[in-house]
Amino acid sequence: MASATVTRRINAALHVDATNGNGVAGGDAAAATGSHTAKRNISDGGKDDDVWVAVDEADVSGASGGDGGGRPPLFRTYKVKGSILHPYRFMILLRLIAIVAFFGWRMRHKNHDGAWLWTMSMTGDVWFGFSWVLNQLPKLNPIKRVPDLAALADWHGSSGELPGIDVFVTTVDPVDEPILYTVNSILSILAADYPVDKYACYLSDDGGTLVHYEAMVEVAKFAELWVPFCRKHCVEPRAPENYFAMKTQAYKGGVPGELMSDHRRVRREYEEFKVRIDSLFSTIRQRSDAYNAKHAGENATWMADGTHWPGTWFEPVENHRRGQHAGIVQVILDHPNCKPRLGLPASVDNPFDFSGIEVRLPMLVYISREKRPGYNHQKKAGAMNVMLRVSALLSNAPFVINFDCDHYTNNSQAFRAPMCFMLDLHHGGDDTAFVQFPQRFDDVDPTDRYANHNRVFFDGTMLSLNGLQGPSYLGTGTMFRRVALYGVEPPRWGAASRQIKDMNKANKFGTSTPFIGTMLDGANQERSITPPAVIDESVSCELAALTACAYEDGTSWGRDVGWVYNIATEDVVTGFRMHRQGWRSVYASMEPAAFRGTAPINLTERLYQILRWSGGSLEMFFSHSNALLAGCRLHPLQRVAYLNMSTYPIVTVFIFAYNLFPVMWLVSEQFYIQRPFGTYLLYLVGVIAMIHVIGMFEVKWAGITLLDWCRNEQFYMIGATGVYPTAVLYMALKLVTGKGIYFRLTSKQTTACSGDKFADLYTVRWVPLLIPTILILVVNVAAVGVAVGKAAACGVISEPGRLAALGMVFNVWILVLLYPFALGIMGQWGKRPAVLFVAMVMAVAAVALMYVVFRAPYQADQWLGVAASLGKTASLTGSSG
Numbered sequence: 001m002a003s004a005t006v007t008r009r010i011n012a013a014l015h016v017d018a019t020n021g022n023g024v025a026g027g028d029a030a031a032a033t034g035s036h037t038a039k040r041n042i043s044d045g046g047k048d049d050d051v052w053v054a055v056d057e058a059d060v061s062g063a064s065g066g067d068g069g070g071r072p073p074l075f076r077t078y079k080v081k082g083s084i085l086h087p088y089r090f091m092i093l094l095r096l097i098a099i100v101a102f103f104g105w106r107m108r109h110k111n112h113d114g115a116w117l118w119t120m121s122m123t124g125d126v127w128f129g130f131s132w133v134l135n136q137l138p139k140l141n142p143i144k145r146v147p148d149l150a151a152l153a154d155w156h157g158s159s160g161e162l163p164g165i166d167v168f169v170t171t172v173d174p175v176d177e178p179i180l181y182t183v184n185s186i187l188s189i190l191a192a193d194y195p196v197d198k199y200a201c202y203l204s205d206d207g208g209t210l211v212h213y214e215a216m217v218e219v220a221k222f223a224e225l226w227v228p229f230c231r232k233h234c235v236e237p238r239a240p241e242n243y244f245a246m247k248t249q250a251y252k253g254g255v256p257g258e259l260m261s262d263h264r265r266v267r268r269e270y271e272e273f274k275v276r277i278d279s280l281f282s283t284i285r286q287r288s289d290a291y292n293a294k295h296a297g298e299n300a301t302w303m304a305d306g307t308h309w310p311g312t313w314f315e316p317v318e319n320h321r322r323g324q325h326a327g328i329v330q331v332i333l334d335h336p337n338c339k340p341r342l343g344l345p346a347s348v349d350n351p352f353d354f355s356g357i358e359v360r361l362p363m364l365v366y367i368s369r370e371k372r373p374g375y376n377h378q379k380k381a382g383a384m385n386v387m388l389r390v391s392a393l394l395s396n397a398p399f400v401i402n403f404d405c406d407h408y409t410n411n412s413q414a415f416r417a418p419m420c421f422m423l424d425l426h427h428g429g430d431d432t433a434f435v436q437f438p439q440r441f442d443d444v445d446p447t448d449r450y451a452n453h454n455r456v457f458f459d460g461t462m463l464s465l466n467g468l469q470g471p472s473y474l475g476t477g478t479m480f481r482r483v484a485l486y487g488v489e490p491p492r493w494g495a496a497s498r499q500i501k502d503m504n505k506a507n508k509f510g511t512s513t514p515f516i517g518t519m520l521d522g523a524n525q526e527r528s529i530t531p532p533a534v535i536d537e538s539v540s541c542e543l544a545a546l547t548a549c550a551y552e553d554g555t556s557w558g559r560d561v562g563w564v565y566n567i568a569t570e571d572v573v574t575g576f577r578m579h580r581q582g583w584r585s586v587y588a589s590m591e592p593a594a595f596r597g598t599a600p601i602n603l604t605e606r607l608y609q610i611l612r613w614s615g616g617s618l619e620m621f622f623s624h625s626n627a628l629l630a631g632c633r634l635h636p637l638q639r640v641a642y643l644n645m646s647t648y649p650i651v652t653v654f655i656f657a658y659n660l661f662p663v664m665w666l667v668s669e670q671f672y673i674q675r676p677f678g679t680y681l682l683y684l685v686g687v688i689a690m691i692h693v694i695g696m697f698e699v700k701w702a703g704i705t706l707l708d709w710c711r712n713e714q715f716y717m718i719g720a721t722g723v724y725p726t727a728v729l730y731m732a733l734k735l736v737t738g739k740g741i742y743f744r745l746t747s748k749q750t751t752a753c754s755g756d757k758f759a760d761l762y763t764v765r766w767v768p769l770l771i772p773t774i775l776i777l778v779v780n781v782a783a784v785g786v787a788v789g790k791a792a793a794c795g796v797i798s799e800p801g802r803l804a805a806l807g808m809v810f811n812v813w814i815l816v817l818l819y820p821f822a823l824g825i826m827g828q829w830g831k832r833p834a835v836l837f838v839a840m841v842m843a844v845a846a847v848a849l850m851y852v853v854f855r856a857p858y859q860a861d862q863w864l865g866v867a868a869s870l871g872k873t874a875s876l877t878g879s880s881g
């Protein structure tokens with residue numbers, strides 16, 4: 001969910017201190033002073049050393065409830081250095097004063113002509129101010145937490161057992177979501193550095209296609225080679241596609257001499273594996289054709305063992321088509337027993353020397369839930385809930401984590417790291433429900449385009465624009481407690497059992513006694529995974545019941561239990577429910593990034609994605625998950641963060657209006673938004689400048705470059721002009737008509753038959769969603785044209801000329817912000833920015849010429865200044881989002 005200013009992820013941010021259950025964000029300026037700064041600099045990424053200081057360890061252990069066990073803390077907490085933090089906060093205060101003074105001044109100088117305009121702009125400005133406060137408050141005290149993996153290893157080595165984890169991956173369509181992604185995701189999970197008998201991997205296939213199932217069978221085979229190879233040579237990252245795409249790197253394994261030959265062989269095997277994966281479609285089709293020929297009249301899809309595939313068939317028929325097929329649970333790799341099994345030395349038929357290398361693999365399960373017409377399957381949320389139940393029966397780990405099919409673990413320690421927080425808090429705060437890692441998305445685009453935004457916006461650094469703060473949403477890359485998902489309130493563990501018993505009475509969890517029987521166990525962090533010895537008839541029956549559509553009828557699934565339904569951003573709302581119940585979260589970061597994923601680089605695709613997110617956010621505001629309605633267990637700042645993230649699209653309606661404003665002075669007589677205009681401009685420039693100064697501070701600790709930040713601004717403007725106002729419109733319609741938003745799957749497919757990785761960047765799909773932004777583009781180009789015409793007609797040094805030039809600055813600014821969008825809609829031509837430049841200049845010149853020729857009859861000089869007010873939008877948005 002990464003998340004976003006632009007995306008909800010940027011908005012949603014607050015670091016709740018997991019150590020003592022108190023929010024650390026905000027207010028405690030005193031704590032940031034010298035006494036708390038430590039002597040030691042952070043170890044991860046030396047570049048941050050001049051920004052971050054460790055919070056004194058004494059304070060950390062003091063805070064953890066004084067368990068005094070002498071165990072060193074398993075993570076470190078860092079604060080922004082006082083010399084950056086204090087001026088930052090001072091600037092925020094200053095801006096607060098400035099906007100209050102600004103509003104006061106505006107109230108005292110009401111416009112009497114054009115009162116409607118004045119009122120409208122005043123409303124907009126008040127909302128700008130308010131949403132800025134919502135956005136700024138949770139960022140007052142940025143901190144970051146870094147897991148201490150060495151300390152964890154010490155603890156683990158000496159006394160402790162790592163707790164179990166169930167890893168969930170979701171996929172739907174082998175075409176829209178290329179299997180190669182899914183396969184890599186699963187391989188990276190299977191190869192993670194975590195005790196194999198302590199975690200299990202589940203794939204949910206909502207398409208129910210045999211292709212996915214057989215891909216998993218192939219994965220299980222290839223993993224026998226890939227996983228020991230990763231362990232032997234300590235390779236990173238452990239998703240083969242990404243590993244082989246990398247340039248050489250420092251060797252960390254124990255046998256450097258064998259890397260070359262092993263690498264070459266594994267690579268060859270991987271290429272062959274990929275060919276097999278790619279040809280699954282045709283293999284299965286040929287096999288099915290052969291079987292069907294033998295069975296007259298059948299048109300089935302056949303499994304390798306000569307039986308019908310229970311899921312969807314190539315030729316859809318009753319009970320074997322999309323949205324209508326049986327549930328399937330197949331254990332592809334059994335849970336390993338707890339004795340280590342070491343590999344064999346190289347031999348004639350095995351060129352790999354895996355002697356001394358652990359070769360067991362973790363459990364791997366394929367799930368496709370039952371689908372029936374007439375049921376709302378609730379998309380990903382529905383799939384997650386089925387996985388939650390099935391995994392309860394098969395492995396029932398106390399912790400769970402979720403990935404989309406296009407995400408992978410980028411750091412093999414990624415599953416260990418969250419334990420630094422979960423375990424450390426065991427004495428002081430069992431109420432930590434989830435640990436979230438920032439997620440990085442693959443750098444997909446080397447060019448200067450919105451595509452790079454994917455990187456800026458989606459990844460950890462996206463969060464870090466104000467990031468380094470906790471999530472107020474939960475999604476990919478978040479590890480959480482199973483019981484928290486069951487809607488159990490934070491511990492006092494004794495009470496948990498009572499809660500579960502009580503809750504059962506109302507048929508909250510459904511009728512499966514075996515499932516309900518696992519619930520208490522699922523809370524026990526010391527328990528090891530004990531899968532059923534054999535999946536006999538009774539277990540399979542139970543599994544079938546748990547994957548059935550009807551299971552949730554009349555239960556609390558989707559409301560108080562499991563992932564929340566009926567909302568486009570199920571992850572955000574589910575996290576909200578936990579926070580509301582009093583669970584705490586930790587936002588942590590590690591180097592290299594724990595997880596990576598992909599994001600659409602196609603403009604249209606991308607805009608639809610952020611439409612879904614922003615629509616989901618608004619839906620949240622108008623649902624029972626409104627932050628204002630939550631009880632007092634929700635942390636106050638967390639509440640502010642949720643409010644911010646469920647209202648952020650609203651401000652863009654005003655942005656949109658401001659951006660369209662130049663239309664007025666193309667057609668109309670004199671208007672001022674505010675008089676005296678000079679003072680107004682002065683205030684504006686001040687307020688805008690301040691928000692950028694504040695932004696600069698955030699850039700400093702977020703670890704992003706100025707360029708990233710500029711792109712952030714640009715992409716925000718693209719969203720703010722078209723997508724977010726559309727989301728607001730949808731929401732308004734929904735409130736009136738009661739009909740929700742239909743959201744499509746984000747396509748991960750590339751049109752790249754050409755082999756051009758960036759082909760998608762240059763394809764435009766013409767959709768209505770593009771219209772508002774195009775309109776603004778046109779209006780502002782025209783505005784610049786008129787301004788130039790005016791300056792030419794009246795002379796630059798004249799009063800109207802000066803005002804024209806001033807107004808133009810704001811128009812040009814908007815154009816600069818929309819530049820990536822303009823390139824995007826040019827399609828193939830977008831490869832040549834020069835074309836765009838020439839077209840712009842020509843358009844401006846044409847309008848200017850027209851202006852000079854048909855000189856407007858009205859007094860243009862005062863009018864022009866109005867355009868100047870436009871710019872405020874741009875400023876207020878970008879950084880405040």
Ligand SMILES: O=c1ccn([C@@H]2O[C@H](COP(=O)(O)OP(=O)(O)O[C@H]3O[C@H](CO)[C@@H](O)[C@H](O)[C@H]3O)[C@@H](O)[C@H]2O)c(=O)[nH]1
Nearest residue numbers: 001170171172206379380383404405475476569570745746
């Ligand atoms: O009926 C469905 C629809 C989707 N999915 C899966 O859900 C995931 C996310 O769907 P996608 O269309 O890729 O949405 P994105 O916008 O890319 O996903 C982001 O936003 C979603 C909504 O907030 C979150 O659920 C995701 O975790 C987050 O990565 C994918 O793995 C899909 O396979 C299903 O399993 N079943």
Ligand SMILES: [Mn+2]
Nearest residue numbers: 404406598746
């Ligand atoms: Mn996705």
